[in-house]
Amino acid sequence: ILNVEQSPQSLHVQEGDSTNFTCSFPSSNFYALHWYRWETAKSPEALFVMTLNGDEKKKGRISATLNTKEGYSYLYIKGSQPEDSATYLCAFTSGGYQKVTFGTGTKLQVIP
């Protein structure tokens, strides 16, 4: 059983604050690491997929980094806005099997 852990479980920040979350995953048999944004009553939306150690991806105010050797990824949000409020999920795909294991998510609430 693969363990994908996310921290913190939930987070409240003020509008304009920057924040970051952590996703930990097995460092062996790595294939890909995904980040999703899941707003209440909507479908999960893919943010990033990263496959190479040292990958850094950016989309607007959101960016992510990947360290496959030590098994972690960080998601950063710069200048949080109320519309960033959502649950952020990471998911790990192991090589060969194409099973996707999700973390339990970090629930972000941005307070105006």
Place this chain on the structure above:
Amino acid sequence: EAGVTQSPTHLIKTRGQQVTLRCSPISGHTSVYWYQQALGLGLQFLLWYDEGEERNRGNFPPRFSGRQFPNYSSELNVNALELEDSALYLCASSLEGLAGNTGYNEQFFGPGTRLTVL
């Protein structure tokens, strides 16, 4: 372009009954994935279908099954429903599977079916 669609949106069943959930992928996508999110838990991988065949399944009992049709739509069947099957069931689709010949393929999720077992 239409996204992934699922039906029904909500469903209430009683213990022991059987249920069928449906998913239509994005046009051109050949892979369909099913996930379960039970209350308080993360998304759990259930099944992966590609080109009409089951390619992989998660750690779920055999009463969870499904199929993929020639038009790539998919059904998830759950027999002998138990209370703990109450969950949100999400379907996702992608091109050629996650590690297709063209490289990594992003998954697109449907809105889900909320199943309540009484």
